[in-house]
Amino acid sequence: MRKKFELKTEDQIRKMRVAGLLTAKALENVRAAIVPGVTTLELDQIAEQTIRDGGGRPNFQLVPGYYHTICASINSEVVHGIPSNKTLQPGDLISIDCGAEVDGWNGDSAFSMVVPGGDAELAARRQLQSDVCEGSLWAGIAALAKAKRLNEVGVAIEDYIAERGSWGILEQYVGHGIGRSMHEDPAVFNYRVRDAGPKVEPGLCLAIEPMITSGKQNTSVAEDDWTVVTRDGGDGAHWEHSVAVHSKGIWVLTAPDGGVSGLARFGVTPISLD
Incomplete structure (x- = not known):
């Protein structure tokens, strides 16, 4: 945790916002296409087309050995699922992770959702899991707005999750810095x-x-050397945003509204540099 890293200027943060908004657009288009019967490879193609049409590059394709624009993880696959011809089924819990690079700056974001249809009770349980995960993300971002040290974010995330049931928090996989590279x-x-x-x-x-x-x-x-799966067969959920701290506050770079709606319940107002 004590390795050196680059602090970005406000002009550089504005450039990262461009990459963040393109990432958000790609995820928005993927979300709209998630229905029973669609393949994760089709979702991958939608994301790639969106990013390239927007003047960016899919930054996941810049990771050595990975050749897709998104990671698509279903049910017991928590993260890093590889897009394929597998079709989504009603009630599946799917997590989509995506990133875009624009003019040398990166965005990275993820969401989970339940595929419409299927068993109502199962869908409700999976929706609750996604909601808890998303809420913990916003709790962590809200903590960042007032934090003096970075792990106050982790404390806020853990506390939010623990207060809402018995959930496992992955320890082998964590968040990261972002900027000129997707992972810093x-x-x-x-x-x-x-x-x-x-x-x-x-x-x-x-x-x-x-x-x-x-x-x-x-x-x-898994045997594909990428997909991370639970050992007990439990479902996984994953939410992510790229966030910048600047002289006036924080700004959620991959949220179209800058984080206004997500942070409102925590009493935090994000501030744009636009």
């Missing part, structure tokens, strides 16, 4: 750690991304 230092934990973390100061840009399971947090990597 520092690490952003989703739970308490002994190290308080680096100082929170203007120019700090992060991808905050809680990942929770319906059972235990233990996972394995």
Whole structure:
């Protein structure tokens, strides 16, 4: 957690906002296409077309050995699921992770949702899990707005989740810094750690991304060497936003409204640099 990392200028943050909005647009288009019978490869193509049409590059394709625009993880697949010809079924819990690079700056964001239809009770349980995960993301972002040290974000995320049931929090996979590269230092934990973390100061840009399971947090990597699956078969949910700290406050770069609606219930108002 003590590795050096670049603090961004306000002009650089504005450039990251462009990449963040294109990432958000790609995810918006993917979300609109999620229906029973669609394949995750079709969703991948929608995201790639959106990013390229917007003048960007899919930054997941810049990761060595990965050739897609999104990660699409279904049910017991928590993160890093590879798009394929597998079709979505009613009631599936799917997580979509995506990123765009524009003019050398990166955005990274993810959401989970329940595919319409299927067993109502199962769908409700999965929706609750997604809601808890999303809420913990906003709790972490709200904590960042007032934090002195970075792991106050992880404390807020863990507390939010613990207060809302028995969920597993992935420990092997965490958030990260973001900027000229999609993955930069520092690490952003989703739970308490002994190290308080680096100082929170203007120019700090992060991808905050809680990942929770319906059972235990233990996972394995599938034979494809990418997909992270729960060992007990429990469902996984994943939410993520790229966030910038600047001289006037915070700005959620991958939220179209800058984070206004998500942060309202925490009494935090994000501030745009536009």
